[in-house]
Amino acid sequence: MKGTFPIEKFAQLRTPFYYYDMELLRRTLHAITSEAARHEGFVVHYAVKANANPKVLRAIRQAGLGADCVSGGEIEASIKAGFPPSKIVFAGVGKSDWEINLGLDNDIFCFNVESVPELEVINQLAAEKGVVARVAFRLNPNVGAHTHANITTGLAENKFGIAMRDMESVIQRAAALSNVRVVGLHFHIGSQILDMGDFQALCNRINDLQNQLERLHISIEHINVGGGLGIDYQHPNRVPLPDFKAYFDTYSRRLKLRPGQTLHFELGRAVVAQMGTLITRTLYIKEGAVKKFCIVDAGFTDLIRPALYQAYHKIENISSEEPYDTYDVVGPICESTDVFAKQTDLNRVHRGDYLAIRSAGAYGEIMASQYNCRPLPQGYTSDEL
Numbered sequence: 351m352k353g354t355f356p357i358e359k360f361a362q363l364r365t366p367f368y369y370y371d372m373e374l375l376r377r378t379l380h381a382i383t384s385e386a387a388r389h390e391g392f393v394v395h396y397a398v399k400a401n402a403n404p405k406v407l408r409a410i411r412q413a414g415l416g417a418d419c420v421s422g423g424e425i426e427a428s429i430k431a432g433f434p435p436s437k438i439v440f441a442g443v444g445k446s447d448w449e450i451n452l453g454l455d456n457d458i459f460c461f462n463v464e465s466v467p468e469l470e471v472i473n474q475l476a477a478e479k480g481v482v483a484r485v486a487f488r489l490n491p492n493v494g495a496h497t498h499a500n501i502t503t504g505l506a507e508n509k510f511g512i513a514m515r516d517m518e519s520v521i522q523r524a525a526a527l528s529n530v531r532v533v534g535l536h537f538h539i540g541s542q543i544l545d546m547g548d549f550q551a552l553c554n555r556i557n558d559l560q561n562q563l564e565r566l567h568i569s570i571e572h573i574n575v576g577g578g579l580g581i582d583y584q585h586p587n588r589v590p591l592p593d594f595k596a597y598f599d600t601y602s603r604r605l606k607l608r609p610g611q612t613l614h615f616e617l618g619r620a621v622v623a624q625m626g627t628l629i630t631r632t633l634y635i636k637e638g639a640v641k642k643f644c645i646v647d648a649g650f651t652d653l654i655r656p657a658l659y660q661a662y663h664k665i666e667n668i669s670s671e672e673p674y675d676t677y678d679v680v681g682p683i684c685e686s687t688d689v690f691a692k693q694t695d696l697n698r699v700h701r702g703d704y705l706a707i708r709s710a711g712a713y714g715e716i717m718a719s720q721y722n723c724r725p726l727p728q729g730y731t732s733d734e735l
């Protein structure tokens with residue numbers, strides 16, 4: 351089974367480009383908001399770093415999600431797309447002063463703080479403006495995730511967050527500062543997680559922590575468990591939606607929220623990955639000594655995940671119904687890692703055929719670069735084509 355694309359509309363567009371299926375995006379957003387609404391106190395944010403295309407951001411804002419930002423540029427993009435500052439959170443290990451000031455000037459909901467030096471700088475900058483910044487501490491729960499080593503974030507060895515054993519002293523340090531107010535705890539264990547057991551392990555860790563805090567008479571208004579829910583890269587047509595029900599049910603069953611506490615989520619990939627496709631055209635078929643190469647006009651400058659993480663993306667020849675042949679699908683960039691797939695079966699490919707590189711809506715367009723002086727790929731939505 352192949353995806354359906356308005357291929358006749360593609361002729362007017364320069365390839366490669368991203369095609370965003372807005373109907374699927376809206377279906378995904380509806381599934382998220384309706385599943386989350388079944389649980390009291392659940393609040394969902396969108397991790398802007400997955401895809402900050404303005405048209406995509408606007409659709410997500412319209413569905414009522416908040417924005418999880420990791421840079422000043424993302425805060426600006428979110429405000430431009432209409433997200434209210436009261437729904438913007440700002441995370442990241444290395445926030446610059448101008449970025450913190452931008453967050454303070456807009457009175458964003460919360461800064462997710464990752465170290466004591468950062469806490470002190472936020473306090474100082476807030477004091478200069480005569481305001482009090484709401485902060486959450488990002489704790490490193492030392493919980494592994496069954497995903498690629500480059501995208502685990504919650505292990506003690508990772509650069510993210512504050513070590514659990516330092517939690518108490520950090521909270522006490524914050525209490526002594528007059529221009530920050532601790533409102534939450536924040537966690538994020540990694541990305542492309544499909545095993546609900548990983549999220550259960552995080553819940554267990556947070557439950558222990560809450561018991562500990564209770565003994566210290568410290569109360570916390572909200573818990574933020576980050577994102578990380580994975581998608582089915584193998585079967586984008588059969589499984590276009592992640593299992594949001596299982597995801598939210600896991601937290602609902604396992605995490606013991608205190609009365610009045612809210613539980614915040616920051617989903618990125620699960621929101622936007624399946625609705626995006628990188629459309630590329632075939633330049634040449636080259637018969638190598640031992641295999642056939644399908645050389646396309648997209649490269650890792652357009653979609654870097656295969657080169658960066660050996661990530662799998664399903665590829666379809668949407669111009670041909672001819673019998674299958676086996677190809678290495680490669681780009682034009684002068685690097686040996688510029689390969690989208692090795693030994694993959696495609697309907698026989700000819701020069702000019704459109705290939706659809708699927709599940710590319712997350713960490714695709716946003717990670718594009720201009721290496722080799724290549725133009726950045728454009729993103730088009732199904733609404734506008």
Ligand SMILES: *Cc1c(COP(=O)(O)O)cnc(C)c1O
Nearest residue numbers: 397538541577578616617618619
């Ligand atoms: C990247 C990131 C997310 C989103 O991760 P996904 O795997 O795309 O859901 C959420 N929270 C934080 C802090 C992040 O850095």
